[in-house]
Amino acid sequence: MQQISARACFILVKKTVHETEIIDRSHFNESFPGSLTGVPVSAPDQFWDARGRMNSKAETLAAAKKRIIELQSQMTDRILKMAAEVERLLEVVTEREAREFLRVGCNVPSSELSTYVRFQERLKGSETLLTRSRISFPVLKSLVGCDLETRQEILERMEIGARVDTKEIAAIRKRLRDAKLTPGQLVARKNGALATAAARRQGEAAAKEFKDRLHAFVSIIINTTDAVHIVSDEVRSEAGELRREFESLFGSDHRPPEELKSASPAYQLSIAHLALEHLEEGTLDGAAGITPRRDERHPWIVALQSLTGRALPEFKKEMTALRQTPPPHDRLKVVELCAGAGGMSIGLERAGYKHVALVEFDKHAAATLRRNRPGWNVIQDDIRSIDFKIIQQLDIDLVCGGLPCQPYSSDGYGLGKEDPRDLWLEGVRVVSEIKPRAFVFENVDGFLHGRHADHVADILRRFRKAGYQVDIHRMQAEDFGIAQERSRILVIGLRDEFAGAFRMPSGFPERRTNIGDALVDLMATNGWLGACEWASARREQPRFGRDGKVAGYGALASTIMTRRGKPRDKEAARWGSKDVDIAGLPDHAPTAEQAAKPGFMPALTARMRARLQNFPDDWEFQGGKQATADQIGNAVPPRMAQAVGLAIFAALKDVTWDMEAMLWPEESHRMIVSAPKLAIQDAHHIASVERVDELDL
Incomplete structure (x- = not known):
């Protein structure tokens, strides 16, 4: 067989005695696992003999993959049929009766009962997606058992072909759960777990006693601004006893905090140890050059509180939410x-x-x-x-x-x-x-x-x-x-x-909007009298969820693509369902004459596409039509970027x-103004960075 680099080609020519067959690369990867199994795709000799025929290893891999995929599909089909049978059962008996019947009469393991009983409640309408993903029972069980937010994210990932296993579901569930905690609660939970793990060597009782005592101690001084109170004999004595207990659990030899990463457990332990030492000596205020403001907590006291595994109480004085960007000298560098x-x-x-x-x-x-x-x-x-x-x-x-x-x-x-x-x-x-x-x-x-x-x-x-x-x-x-x-x-x-x-x-x-309200002013700028009626229809157009039911109203534009020529059939159909002709990139908004033609649908100018991408109306794009379409289609909508940036x-x-x-x-106070026309520059003028006359798109 002729040697062809896998990086440079998209087809593979398979030579046989009687004919030449063209095999598309994606088909080759499906039949012969290639890089997915560690076999270099760039070494076709492993799959073909000298006469261009598949060798036994390739045939075995291809046949095994086909059989395994068929078996996976059969198992998924049986799981979903079982869930459907349980749904029918629940229509005539109570949940408790159904569980008992399945466990005793059908010998269904107790560990599987909740998955089948809760399936219709939590995954109804997703059967096609689950079948396509060849979902296994352990993954299905995790999916049914997780919270709604996690389940929605997993289903979205499955829709785009992502592989999902129980470990990934658990990780996503943890991430979403942690996202609901305040930073203080997150740090406290982590460091609380650290204290418990270290103390387990000497018994859970000792760990609980230490954390309870430490919490009671810190609670007394956490919000005080009275330096005399912090250096009192009672505070110094209690700090000394806690220091000795701390050292029995975590040791007395700790590296200086400046030598450690600030987010590491070792750093937190080092700071906590220093805090107890200075509290015992009555020298906490000003130690290491740290003198907090009256509305701040001492960071070393915060480290102590974190070891208790309990979150800090909120400040009595709440932070004011900012409503404008900082002055130039306080801006972040990007x-x-x-x-x-x-x-x-x-x-x-x-x-x-x-x-x-x-x-x-x-x-x-x-x-x-x-x-x-x-x-x-x-x-x-x-x-x-x-x-x-x-x-x-x-x-x-x-x-x-x-x-x-x-x-x-x-x-x-x-x-x-x-x-x-x-x-x-x-x-x-x-x-x-x-x-x-x-x-x-x-x-x-x-x-x-x-x-x-x-x-x-x-x-x-x-x-x-x-x-x-x-x-x-x-x-x-x-x-x-x-x-x-x-x-x-x-x-x-x-x-x-x-x-x-x-x-x-x-x-x-x-804040959800629709394509009609977003574009009505631009659609009407060139005399199309039906622009408002078109916008009203888009505003009232129903949207359907995964289960086929109406999820809301207001049509959204399909994803803005970079192409400006003839669209693909599915793309044209998606836009057509919203009464938009996505082919081409017209120079102007529709006219009354164009709208009078049978089968008329408005097309999107470059400025309309830019509006749908959330660009400000005064943003000028340089280059010809295709360059402009590429720039708009590839962009990140500014408001999305702003939210992440904030x-x-x-x-x-x-x-x-x-x-x-x-x-x-x-x-x-928003004022509706006419959007400016886009500026276009000829490609050979751009390199010189000279101003050119603005032309209509």
Whole structure:
């Protein structure tokens, strides 16, 4: 067989004695596990003999995979049929009677009863998805037993083809549960567990006695501002006894805290030990140069309280939620990779960040950034050719970017790390070189597809090795008042000392809008008299949930794509159901003459697409029609980026935002104005960065 590089080709030519058969690469990967089983795909000799025929190993693997998949499908089918039978049983008997009948009459194990009994209540309408995913009983049991929020996230991951097991369900459940705790509660729980684990060597009773006594002691002094009271004989005596108990549990030899990572258990123990020593000596105030304000708690006392496993009581004086960005000297510094047309950049600017650098390879997108923000430091270059180590000296707060999504999108070949456009490992390198306090990278849902699981795991391991606690989150554009069905994956990492304070921003379902209200003014600008009627129909159009029932009203735009030519059939059908012609990129809004033609549906101008992506109406895109369509389709909606930016800002600076006021400033005073026309520049003029006359799209 002819040797062909797997990286460079998408087809494999199989030569036989009588004919030549073309086999598509995806089919090859399905039949012959390749890299999924550790067998290099670039070595086809392992699968073919000298005459171009499959060898016995390849045939065995292909046959085994086919049989196993069939058996998995059969097992899933039987599980779902069993659940359906139990549902019918519950229609005529009580739950208690059904459980007893299944256990005694049908010999169903007690450990399986709740799964079948609760299935219809918690997973009704998801049968097709579960069948397609070939779900096993252990995974189904975990799915039925978890909370609603965890179940919804797991089902969403399964819909995009992600592989899910019981371990992942448990991890997601823990992440979502921890997200509901305050940072203090999270730290207290972690350090409380540390104290209990260490004390277990000498007995649970001793550990409980120590924590109870420590809690009672700290509760007396935690909120006091009376220095005389802290150095009283009673306090010093109790501190001495607690120090001796502490040393019996944790030892007396602790490294200085400045030599330890601030988020490590060893650091917390070192601080707690110092606190007891200084309390015993009456020298806590001013120790190590720490003198808290009257409205602050001493950090060493906080460390002591954490060891009790109980959260600190809230301050009597509540923090004021901020409603505007900080002054320039208090803004956080950000380096943005693959900045595109500036969607994420606008959002971070609104969230109180100052751009140190924006790196963008595409000349049209770089020109767009310079045109709208002349003061930004835009670097038009490939991030693979840039050494970022020197930037570490600038003490960067955030590294972010929208790394290329084509290796993971439905429009691409789904090659993942095999796609030369994949830059995830470069993202890891940049973070390792700059060492920011936090990072956030955006991508499409396909990033979580099962075929990329090994690559994603490797990426997360590398980030963690670089010193970050990392998690994957999903955001829906509609939850932030954007009239578009746009789901995005965010990989967010923070240094250990900040990770416990980060909270993913919650959505604003009451702010949900629709494509009609979002575009009605732009649709009517060129004389189309039916624009308001079209918008009203979109506002009243029902939306359906997974179970086929009406979930609400108000049509959302389908995901804005980069293409401006003929759409795919499914894409055209999705847009057509919302009475929108997605083909092409018209220069102007519809006219009355166009609307009078039979079968008329309005098409979207570039400005309309930009509005659906949440770009401000005065944002000017540079380049021709295709360049403009690419920039808009690849962008991160600014309000989504702003929400994440504010959440990271809050974690790094310990501030509280009035999130809604920040995301929708001066809403009550909003003035409706005509949107400007988009500026286009000829491709060969962009490199010179000269102003050109603005032309209509």
